[in-house]
Amino acid sequence: MKGKETVQNKKIPLFKKRDFQLLVGTVIFWAIFYTLTKFGMMNLYWMHIINVSLIYVILTTSLNLINGFSGQFSIGHMGFAAVGAYTSATLTTIVWNLPSHGVGPFSLFILSVILGGIAAAFIGFLIGLPTLRLRGDYLAIVTLAFGEIIRVTINSIKFVGGPRGIPGIPRFSSFTVIVIFTFLSVIVLRNIIYSSIGRALLSIREDEVASELVGVHTTYYKVLGFTVGAFFAGIGGALLAHLIQYINPLQFGFMATIYVLIMVYIGGVGSLSGSIVAAIGITFLSEGLRLGLDKLDQVTPFHVGPEWRMVIFSVLLVATMLYKTNGLMGDMEFKVLIPEEEDENAKHGA
Amino acid sequence: MQNTVLKIDHVTHYFGGLRAVSDFNMELPEGAIWGLIGPNGAGKTTIFNLITGVYIPTKGKIYFRQERKGEFYMEDITRYKPHTIVSKGIARTFQNLRIFPNLTVLDNIRIAEHFRVKYSLYDAVMRNKKFKEEEEKIKEEAMNLLKLFNLHSRTYTLAKGLPYGELRRLEIARALATHPKLLLLDEPAAGMNPKETQELMDMILWIRKEFNLTIFLIEHHMKFVMGICEHIKVMDFGETIAEGTPQEVSNNPRVIEAYLGRKKYA
Amino acid sequence: MGSIFNLQQIINGIQIGSIYALISIGYTLVYGIIQLINFAHGDFYMVGAYAAYFAVMFSAARKEHPNVLIVLLISMTAGAIVAFLSNRIAYRPLRYKPRLSALITAIGVSMFLEYTSSAIPAIGPSYRAFPQSALIPEHTYKIGHAILSNYQIVNVSVAVVLMVVLTYIVQYTRIGMAMRASAQDKDAARLMGIDIEYIIDFTFIIGGALAGAAGLLTGITYPRINPYMGIIPGLKAFIAAVLGGIGSVPGAMLGSYILGFSEVFGMAINSILGEGIAYAILILVLIFLPQGLLGKKTGEKV
Structure with a gap:
């Protein structure tokens, strides 16, 4: 029978297996920048930007799981990141008061990141349960409201510094840690998408009523997708807190979510590859613009403010919607991100 | 004696103040093909929506035959959610095709197999042996189904790229992928020419045998209904105005009035 | 409870409610016709405030x-x-x-208006008085323990007059009838010979004008404006429309x-409640x- 000779049963050399290629690619990427930094050949400022961009990869891909793959519309994503960031930073900085070195503190830090993810997932679950029966734009506004509620609540908790936030967070999020978490996040999200669960989410995006009527428990899967997305947002937030070493409620406001949203929609709705490219690309573009605008401000006689950066992003976002509604990559994926078994069934990008 | 698969017991349904279905009763025998006809707006699709749990009837009960350890009993499915009803063994197609357009033909089928998949989120994330075996199984099953419906050359085509006739077949194949005992077809012959209609009739008779199904269908196409159904119910303004064999129904003066009194149907 | 539900709170509630009303009418009209949550609507209000600011500065x-009416x-x-x-x-091509x-485009338009305003040196990102x-000139009147300013009187009376005019337009004019018809069924309205795009333009113009007026009224009553002033009132007005x-x-x-009163009373009890009550109501x-x-x-058709 023809269906039997699927790829798993054929012998593929190890180096041709996509998971292997992906892993090797990541290791090479890590090794290059790690070595460059070690020997002082890499500008620390740009190294920081690379770290930030990788965290944005986690935030963007996880938001894409909710908005792109399952077709819901959340604009409270950074609220979940805030929960993750505050949970882990409270543990490491306020409760345990960890030093920034040592194996013991480091393992506690990893634990705090995971707890941050779990806390965010839990809040995501609580929010998703009653609200995910709302459709489209109403869901958007409710998630926005919840995001704001999370922010207002954190603002009022004195234990975590209220509006002043938590300063002096130990810098545990090294390049290595961030690369590992980003790699794992992408792999986990990919594995979910290319499974029966992912297909259920896609069917909800395509036609929720039909999905329910072919046996998909749509509420369950919407909440599941939302919870998983929130989990990774929490992880991203926790890593971010231990990278920039200072968090306050304003960092996780509506505009912060919009920034991630821009990455999702410019990159491609329903494309992990698009989210990865957009997260890295836009983080760098943003820094480039900031430097460029500063220069421009110095050389021109009139004032050129940093606000132009956001003007450019807003124009990019509107232009994407007008001319390429599904984002630059649409729902195409890089081949290496598609499991072999699903190869023919999936679409590739360039 | 024949077993009843589906029993609809004094079902009435209101939309706001409007009575869409009033006192609908039916005992559908196992293995039968029954038809439901009536002018537009008579409440036919509402009956389907009530059976599949999209609406909950204002009054009345719906029972479906279930088996537990070799014993058969009628289970009250009136207030079940649509996806639960699907898992009990009722599948349907839609009046206006509701295929997942941006997914491949294969995925359209695999989604319908979804609730029978036995791996967890953990298995999916780890892509372990259990996951791979299950995936292999449902893919094989899906491929077989596609072959039966002569859609296997389209396995990896996006559903939106399929011609109308193939979409109709895909929708039936998708319904069958849920392993139903009862299949509800909402105007399966809509938009088909006489030749396609004839082929569809043959196909329906064939799938009933092949999949051991009971079939209940809505259709406007009189030749189709008369040619395939053993028993026909006629609705008008939410009420059952006649029922019986095709012969009996076509000679019933109330049916003739309901149809010819206002509009002529092909 | 006497300290919370006093006359002063009622005056403040009416006044805030009037501002929300002017903004939320635009939201609701646009949503009614094209089912779009126009995120940028709050920014139309900001533009109105700045237009008034420049008009007043120019004459000064x-x-x-x-002249108040001209402003x-x-x-x-x-x-x-x-x-x-x-x-x-932005919206019509989509x-x-x-x-x-x-x-999403609406979010983009909103960002564009906010950041362009703050990037333009003449406006700038910071607060202006x-x-x-x-x-x-301000006058205040004492009613018992409550203080009422003429700003609040102007604020509420202008809002009420505009709402009466709007209601007249929507209910009793030909174009109002066309708006209501389009909101019910766009296709049927089109078949009846209504130019839908013209109606949508008109709806945006009316909504924008009311939001602009709200901008001026806010400027008079809370004399601090900045390019981001539209975000929160816009959101609150949307919540009011949903409510x-x-x-x-x-x-x-x-x-x-209702929202105006809830916020004023909520704020009197505790500031978190005041800030959060709108979102809680929405949810x-x-x-x-x-x-x-x-x-x-x-309901959705199956």
Whole structure:
């Protein structure tokens, strides 16, 4: 029978297996920048930007799981990141008061990141349960409201510094840690998408009523997708807190979510590859613009403010919607991100 | 004696103040093909929506035959959610095709197999042996189904790229992928020419045998209904105005009035 | 409880409610016709405030006393123009695309208006004092323990007059009838010979004008303006529209006053409650009463 000779049963050399290629690619990427930094050949400022961009990869891909793959519309994503960031930073900085070195503190830090993810997932679950029966734009506004509620609540908790936030967070999020978490996040999200669960989410995006009527428990899967997305947002937030070493409620406001949203929609709705490219690309573009605008401000006689950066992003976002509604990559994926078994069934990008 | 698969017991349904279905009763025998006809707006699709749990009837009960350890009993499915009803063994197609357009033909089928998949989120994330075996199984099953419906050359085509006739077949194949005992077809012959209609009739008779199904269908196409159904119910303004064999129904003066009194149907 | 539910709170509630009402009418009208949550609507209000600011500064520079009515007209025109242009440039090309792309575009338009305003040196990102006393000198009146200012009187009376005019337009004019018809069924309205795009333009213009007026009124009462001033009131006004039943003009007005009162009373109890109550109302309404107080129930066709 023809269906039997699927790829798993054929012998593929190890180096041709996509998971292997992906892993090797990541290791090479890590090794290059790690070595460059070690020997002082890499500008620390740009190294920081690379770290930030990788965290944005986690935030963007996880938001894409909710908005792109399952077709819901959340604009409270950074609220979940805030929960993750505050949970882990409270543990490491306020409760345990960890030093920034040592194996013991480091393992506690990893634990705090995971707890941050779990806390965010839990809040995501609580929010998703009653609200995910709302459709489209109403869901958007409710998630926005919840995001704001999370922010207002954190603002009022004195234990975590209220509006002043938590300063002096130990810098545990090294390049290595961030690369590992980003790699794992992408792999986990990919594995979910290319499974029966992912297909259920896609069917909800395509036609929720039909999905329910072919046996998909749509509420369950919407909440599941939302919870998983929130989990990774929490992880991203926790890593971010231990990278920039200072968090306050304003960092996780509506505009912060919009920034991630821009990455999702410019990159491609329903494309992990698009989210990865957009997260890295836009983080760098943003820094480039900031430097460029500063220069421009110095050389021109009139004032050129940093606000132009956001003007450019807003124009990019509107232009994407007008001319390429599904984002630059649409729902195409890089081949290496598609499991072999699903190869023919999936679409590739360039 | 024949077993009843589906029993609809004094079902009435209101939309706001409007009575869409009033006192609908039916005992559908196992293995039968029954038809439901009536002018537009008579409440036919509402009956389907009530059976599949999209609406909950204002009054009345719906029972479906279930088996537990070799014993058969009628289970009250009136207030079940649509996806639960699907898992009990009722599948349907839609009046206006509701295929997942941006997914491949294969995925359209695999989604319908979804609730029978036995791996967890953990298995999916780890892509372990259990996951791979299950995936292999449902893919094989899906491929077989596609072959039966002569859609296997389209396995990896996006559903939106399929011609109308193939979409109709895909929708039936998708319904069958849920392993139903009862299949509800909402105007399966809509938009088909006489030749396609004839082929569809043959196909329906064939799938009933092949999949051991009971079939209940809505259709406007009189030749189709008369040619395939053993028993026909006629609705008008939410009420059952006649029922019986095709012969009996076509000679019933109330049916003739309901149809010819206002509009002529092909 | 006497300290919370006193006359002063009622005056403040009416005044805040009036501002919300002017903004939320635009939300509800636009949503009623094209089912778009126009995120940029709050920014039309900001544009109205700045237009008034520049109008007043301009006459002050020429040592003239600005005419309140003319300034109001300028605010309304500015709001209307920006609303019209947003629709033409950003929303109209997406009319037959999925609804969410228009929503994302609206977020983009909102960002564009906010950041462009703060990037333009003449406006800038920081707060500016609105020259309220150059427009109308302040008088306060004491009623018992409560203080009522003439700003609040102007604020509420202008809002009420505009709402009466709007209700007249929607209910009794030909174009109002066309708006209501389009909101019910766009296709049927088109078949009846109504130019839908013209109606949508008109709806944006009316909504923008009312939001612009609200901008001026806010400038008079809370004399601090900045380019981001529209975000929160815009969101609150949207919540008011949802509470009243989106698509319904009387609903938007009712919802706005309820929200205004809730916020004032909530704030009197505790500041977190005051800040959060709008969001809590929104969530409760959407979960338990998705069609709002005066809206119509809709179901999906299967």
